[in-house]
Amino acid sequence: MMSGAIFLDRDGVINQLVYNPKTKEYESPLSEKDLKIIPRIFRPLKKLKKKGFLLFIISNQPSYAKGKTTLETLCKIHKLLHRKMAGKGIVFSEYFYCYHHPEGVVKNYSRKCLCRKPKPYFILKAKRKYGLDMQQSWFIGDQDCDVLCGQAAGIRSILIQERRSKNKRGQSQPDAYVGSLDEAVGIILKRNNMRS
Numbered sequence: 001m002m003s004g005a006i007f008l009d010r011d012g013v014i015n016q017l018v019y020n021p022k023t024k025e026y027e028s029p030l031s032e033k034d035l036k037i038i039p040r041i042f043r044p045l046k047k048l049k050k051k052g053f054l055l056f057i058i059s060n061q062p063s064y065a066k067g068k069t070t071l072e073t074l075c076k077i078h079k080l081l082h083r084k085m086a087g088k089g090i091v092f093s094e095y096f097y098c099y100h101h102p103e104g105v106v107k108n109y110s111r112k113c114l115c116r117k118p119k120p121y122f123i124l125k126a127k128r129k130y131g132l133d134m135q136q137s138w139f140i141g142d143q144d145c146d147v148l149c150g151q152a153a154g155i156r157s158i159l160i161q162e163r164r165s166k167n168k169r170g171q172s173q174p175d176a177y178v179g180s181l182d183e184a185v186g187i188i189l190k191r192n193n194m195r196s
């Protein structure tokens with residue numbers, strides 16, 4: 001039987017957004033010490049696993065391309081996140097990161113790429129590789145680009161109304177708005193006709 005997948009954005013969904021005084025915006029963590037996992041996400045993620053969903057992270061990480069940090073640091077942050085999640089029993093099937101940015105400053109990473117959300121590249125890659133049931137699959141994010149990415153791949157989407165990314169929403173029509181990941185999982189199980 002084909003599995004459904006839950007594609008999760010990372011920053012603002014799995015880990016907290018971090019205030020950057022230089023840009024005066026909430027952004028992705030730029031160092032390991034800035035990585036704080038959002039509380040109360042483990043139980044809903046475990047519930048999804050128990051229901052047979054595969055879990056994926058799809059995340060734009062343009063900080064290196066923009067000259068804000070090194071690739072090595074981004075890699076360290078990723079590994080720490082993986083350890084923290086695995087330590088709580090949550091293992092993702094795969095992490096998909098786009099390190100590009102169309103207006104970056106670092107050569108080779110500053111260009112229009114195929115993989116940056118809202119492009120559906122990584123979802124379609126996962127679909128082929130894992131033989132996913134797209135009818136059962138969802139994207140959960142906190143920004144318009146997450147919703148648009150899911151819609152471009154033909155799957156449903158849920159927008160978490162995270163306070164710190166409020167200015168990155170309002171130009172998309174998700175299938176549902178929620179206040180937490182727990183709430184998102186409740187909606188997914190209900191609309192997929194699965195018992196919670």
Ligand SMILES: [Mg+2]
Nearest residue numbers: 009011012142
């Ligand atoms: Mg986000």
Ligand SMILES: [Zn+2]
Nearest residue numbers: 098100113115
């Ligand atoms: Zn890319």
